[in-house]
Amino acid sequence: MKNIAVLSSLFITASCGSKTQQGQMQGPPPAVAVTVADVVSTQAIYYDEYPATVTAFNEIQLRPQVTGFVTGIYFKDGDRVKKGQKLYSIDQQQYEANYQQAIANVEVQKTNMLKAQKDADRYHELDKQDAIAKQQVDYADAALEASKKQVEAAEANVRAVQTGVKYTTIFAPFDGTIGISQVKVGAPVSAGQTILNTVSSDNPIAADIAVDQKEIFRFTKLAEQKIQSKDSTFTLAFGDSIYEYPGKISLIDRAVDPQTGTIKMRLEFPNPKSELKAGMTGTIRVLNNNMQKSLLIPYKAVTEQLGEFFVFIVKDSNKVSQQKIILGKQIGTNVIVKSGLTDGDKIAVQGVQNLKEGSSIKLDTTAQKK
Structure with missing residues (x-):
């Protein structure tokens, strides 16, 4: 048993010695071949996009x-x-008959009023001669007033029935x-x-979007601008197709939706060819021509980890350091960096999948030529 223990100890020692020699022979990991790019500060012109629904003004x-x-x-x-x-008509025979009957009733009431007027005039003449009781004169005056009211009621009924006749024809509003x-x-x-x-209505036609409350001030300023006929501040897109006529802000809703924190904006677009139909869905593209310069980097230089974004900054010792960044709008193959980098930084672009914190790098001239 002692011999077996000695042999096992010698085997373990030999194995450890072999691994140590291998580690010494391997040395540091080789430099990773990458391409690099400078972080560029430029005036970025791009479009902010908002889901839109086409709707009629009326x-x-x-x-x-x-x-x-x-x-x-x-x-x-x-x-x-x-x-x-004229759009529709509805059978008006019944309504026309009622109208004619109402007119006839007016004539009857006017005849009754005329008779009541004559009676009242005659009783007043007799009253002047003290040849009739005062009560009879009062009765005649009351009958005359009642007749006048009946005429007014009959005329009002004519107007009501006439409205019914009018409503049997429906017109475009x-x-x-x-x-x-x-x-x-x-x-x-x-x-x-x-x-x-x-x-x-379809010309002009509207497109509604929901905008975050933080952007109200920006859109209010845009609404105050005088939009020229060829201005491209607001355009409407359906997939890859851009509607040919630019739009303008028609109105900003009165209040923010407290549940979503957004406010509705309505834009107006010419529609002379009736190409836009109410109910269509598309994208409103709002030109964001910011006078302040933005930092642009190639999008393929960005790596994502657990919902956060990083790049590898190239240091003077040809080593890289991982840097967290905040991304903005993607513009083609580039993307705006809101924070985390400064103008003039150098970052690794191709080969980043092989990098980690502190990795040594070498310039991949082959990739650059491609």
């Missing part, structure tokens, strides 16, 4: 104000309509585009209930 559902049957439709679905254009009719000729409709159609 939109209304057409509902009848009388009950009846549709007798006429005077447009084609999807037509552009003008304010005051403003210039815009009408949708697909929800009823056909002959269909019954109910006053205030049945939806006939929807009309919406």
Whole structure:
């Protein structure tokens, strides 16, 4: 047993000695080949982007104000309509008959009033001669006043019935585009209930975005600017397609939404070709031409760890040090750095995946030529 223990001890000692010799032979890790770039301070021109929904400035559902049957439709679905254009008619026979009856009732009440007037005049003449009781004169005056009120009531009824006749024809409330009719000729409709159609304005048209409350001051200033016809401060994008006409701020909502901390902005865009339709979704691009210079670096130089961003700064000893940074807007293959770097810093760009704190580096001329 003692011999076995001695042999094991010798084996362990020999193994340790072998590892020590290997470590001495390996030496420090080799330098990592990287490309480097200078941190550049420049005036960055880019666009801030906000999800947008296209909406009409004016939109209304057409509902009848009388009950009846549709007798006429005077447009084609999807037509552009003008304010005051005739759109629908509803059977007005009943309403016309009521109107004529109301007019006839006015004439009857006027005849009654004329008779009451003559009676009152005659009783007043007799009263001057003291040939009639004073009470009879008072009765005649009261009957005349009642007749006058009845005439007024009959005339008011004519106006009410006439309004019903007027409402049997439905007109376009403003210039815009009408949708697909929800009823056909002959269909019954109910006053205030049945939806006939929807009309919406489409030139100009609006696009709504939600903006963080921190940006209210900036957008207020932009709203005060006089936007030229070719100004590109506000543009509307659908994927890779940019709408040809630039927009301008139409209004800023009255209050911030306390739940989201955002406020609604409405932008106005010309729409002469009717290319924009209410309900479309896109992106509002707001030109951010900041007069202050920004630090730009290649985006591929950035590494991410647990939601934080880092770069490797090149030191004088050809070693790198990991530096945490705060990123801003990405512009093409570059990205703005809000903090963590200064103008003139050198950072590793390619080969960063092989780097760690304190790694030695060498310039990769092959990658630079590519």
